[in-house]
Amino acid sequence: MSSASLSVVPIFATPLAVAELPASLQANQAVAQLLMEYAAANPVAAAASDPLCYRSRDDLLEWNDALVHQTCGEILRGVWSTVAAVNSFTPEQLKSLSMQARGSFAIVQPNGSIPATSHSLTSWCGIYCVEAPQPAAERSDSGVVRLYESRLTTMFADATNSVMRVPFTAGHYSWRAVPGQLAVFPGSLTHEIPLIRAAGRLTLISVRARFVGPGQEGWSRW
Amino acid sequence: MVSPVLKLSPMFAVPVLQTRMEGCERLNSELEALFLERESPEYRNPTPSHHPQAETFESRFNLFRWPEPCVQALRQFMLDAVGRAVIQTSTVTPEELSRLRFQNHTWFHITRYAGSFVAHNHPLASWSAVYCVRAGQAVPEHPQSGLLRFFDPRHGAQAYLDPANAQLQAPFALRPLEYRLEAGDLVIFPSYLFHEVAPFYGADVRITVASNCWFA
Numbered sequence: 001m002s003s004a005s006l007s008v009v010p011i012f013a014t015p016l017a018v019a020e021l022p023a024s025l026q027a028n029q030a031v032a033q034l035l036m037e038y039a040a041a042n043p044v045a046a047a048a049s050d051p052l053c054y055r056s057r058d059d060l061l062e063w064n065d066a067l068v069h070q071t072c073g074e075i076l077r078g079v080w081s082t083v084a085a086v087n088s089f090t091p092e093q094l095k096s097l098s099m100q101a102r103g104s105f106a107i108v109q110p111n112g113s114i115p116a117t118s119h120s121l122t123s124w125c126g127i128y129c130v131e132a133p134q135p136a137a138e139r140s141d142s143g144v145v146r147l148y149e150s151r152l153t154t155m156f157a158d159a160t161n162s163v164m165r166v167p168f169t170a171g172h173y174s175w176r177a178v179p180g181q182l183a184v185f186p187g188s189l190t191h192e193i194p195l196i197r198a199a200g201r202l203t204l205i206s207v208r209a210r211f212v213g214p215g216q217e218g219w220s221r222w
Numbered sequence: 223m224v225s226p227v228l229k230l231s232p233m234f235a236v237p238v239l240q241t242r243m244e245g246c247e248r249l250n251s252e253l254e255a256l257f258l259e260r261e262s263p264e265y266r267n268p269t270p271s272h273h274p275q276a277e278t279f280e281s282r283f284n285l286f287r288w289p290e291p292c293v294q295a296l297r298q299f300m301l302d303a304v305g306r307a308v309i310q311t312s313t314v315t316p317e318e319l320s321r322l323r324f325q326n327h328t329w330f331h332i333t334r335y336a337g338s339f340v341a342h343n344h345p346l347a348s349w350s351a352v353y354c355v356r357a358g359q360a361v362p363e364h365p366q367s368g369l370l371r372f373f374d375p376r377h378g379a380q381a382y383l384d385p386a387n388a389q390l391q392a393p394f395a396l397r398p399l400e401y402r403l404e405a406g407d408l409v410i411f412p413s414y415l416f417h418e419v420a421p422f423y424g425a426d427v428r429i430t431v432a433s434n435c436w437f438a
Contacts, residue, residue: 051363111336113421115366116373116398120383140273141340148341150377155414157345172340188381190373195336195421 010167014150017082017184018175024071024128025180031067032131032203035105052112053193058222060103060205071205072103075128075182079209082124082184101209102222105130106193108202114193116148121219122187122208129177133200142197144174145183145204148190177202232393236375237311239410241303243353246406252292253355254429257281257330267329277337277422283327285431296353296431300408301326304349304435307410319437328433331419333358333368337428339419341373347413347434354403355431359424368422372399372415403430 024031039054048055061072076099084094106114110133119125127145136142153170154161164170175183185191187208196202212218243249260281267280274280286297301324308314314322327347331339344350352370361367374380380396390396401409411417413434422428 049363111421111423113338115371115420116341116418118380120380138276146340152377155343155345162345188378194340195338197336 012151013167014147014186014189015082015086015184016147016173016175017078017085017182019078019081019182019184021071021074021078021128021180021182024074027067027071028130028179031071031205032201034065034068035107035130035203039107050112052109053114054107055114056104056106058102058104058208060105061101061207071128071130072207075103075126075205075207076101076209078128078182079124079126079184079207082126083211096214097211098218099209099211100218100222101207103205103207105203105205108193108196108204110196110199110201112193113195116190116192118190119187119208121210121222123210124184124208125187125189125191126182126184126207126209127175127177127191128182128205128207129179130203130205131179131200132177132202133196133198135176136196136198139195139197141174141194143202144176144194146192146194147173147175147185148192149173150189177204234376235393236412236415237307238372238399238415239303239307239310240401241408241410243299243406243408249292249295250355250405252290253296253330253431256290256292257332257355257429258427261332272340272342275337277334278339279332281329281331283329285328285330286326286433297328300328300351300353300431300433301435303408304351304410304433307349308437322437324435324437326433326435328431330355330429330431333419333422333428333430335423335425336421337419338421341371341416341418343416344413344434347436349410349435350413350415351408351410351433351435352403353431353433354405354407355429356427357402357404358422358428359426360402361423364421364423366400366420367424368402368428369420370401370403370409370417371420372401372411372417374398375415 044054060068108114133143149170149172261279265281267282270280285293305319308319309316358368374396
């Protein structure tokens with residue numbers, strides 16, 4: 001084996017930003033209660049109803065409640081920070097962008113799940129954890145957000161390319177939802193909530209966002 | 223609008239083949255009894271490729287080496303169908319196919335309430351097949367229970383949707399393909415295609431046999 005200096009570079013990488021939102025964390029209990037009450041008062045139409053998972057309309061950013069407004073504001077700032085971190089914008093360029101965003105929430109009960117989805121017409125997706133179930137010893141993916149493998153990986157596997165380390169691992173990536181944490185990733189990335197196999201709910205706030213630069217036409221309103 | 227002749231072609235298409243074993247009730251009943259009897263550590267896959275679930279039993283991959291007549295009858299049905307799939311979708315002739323060495327890994331799954339199988343594909347195989355021994359209870363409040371779901375391999379194709387591409391008809395539709403298997407159904411597909419089994423909510427069991435095939 002050669003001892004020459006070797007530079008290993010992750011190419012074609014997908015950004016995943018994780019941030020702690022301390023102010024939102026403090027409000028989580030109250031926000032969770034608010035969302036539960038809303039869900040109880042606004043049942044989903046029977047055809048789309050899932051008794052183990054409530055998925056709201058995407059009008060959360062238009063709510064007037066102060067706590068929800070504060071939490072969503074922090075989430076959107078987290079998306080802005082992600083955009084700043086992964087691009088080469090100057091502060092002036094960043095300021096010149098305008099964000100369009102939609103927000104919703106989901107409450108997943110034990111034995112509930114959300115099938116894989118991705119967002120069209122969306123550049124960034126943010127998922128904030130309001131409350132999470134305990135990890136389940138016998139089901140390691142309970143309580144995670146699973147981000148799907150998106151590379152055109154080879155169908156040829158041998159003893160060396162099937163066990164590579166992160167970020168080169170071929171396969172899905174799991175982000176364990178922790179109350180007070182926000183994950184931001186590209187909106188095109190397919191993701192799902194695997195079945196919850198522990199006591200406690202998983203309550204998540206999701207935003208999908210896109211940005212319009214000066215002089216760009218943008219899109220019609222969501 | 224001028225109406226010239228328009229030739230519409232499905233490019234980069236993925237072949238999925240479906241067939242059904244007629245009169246499968248007795249065979250399935252024998253398979254079910256055999257599999258349930260052997261749902262034990264001795265027959266469990268000792269090297270699962272994914273995190274195993276308590277609710278889903280996966281057997282060793284040598285199922286088609288079992289000598290029991292019901293297993294051999296299923297082997298004949300499944301592998302014959304895979305061979306027909308190769309002939310129907312490729313330029314390989316029956317004579318050429320008969321000269322190839324046909325290999326497989328085949329196993330069974332027994333899935334109980336809350337069992338599922340994460341999205342995956344099968345490296346080092348060309349064709350995969352799933353046969354349904356027992357569908358398990360349909361659960362009206364969980365219409366996606368136990369679905370076999372194939373993911374659209376046209377990554378990113380749905381990133382920009384407007385009214386002109388949001389409602390494309392099959393085979394152009396930009397969405398996963400879902401199958402609710404009934405006992406006796408067989409689905410054959412290219413092994414590269416990502417697929418999953420949605421959480422099963424029946425109070426009984428869902429039993430399937432899966433096979434990965436490769437030729438040399």
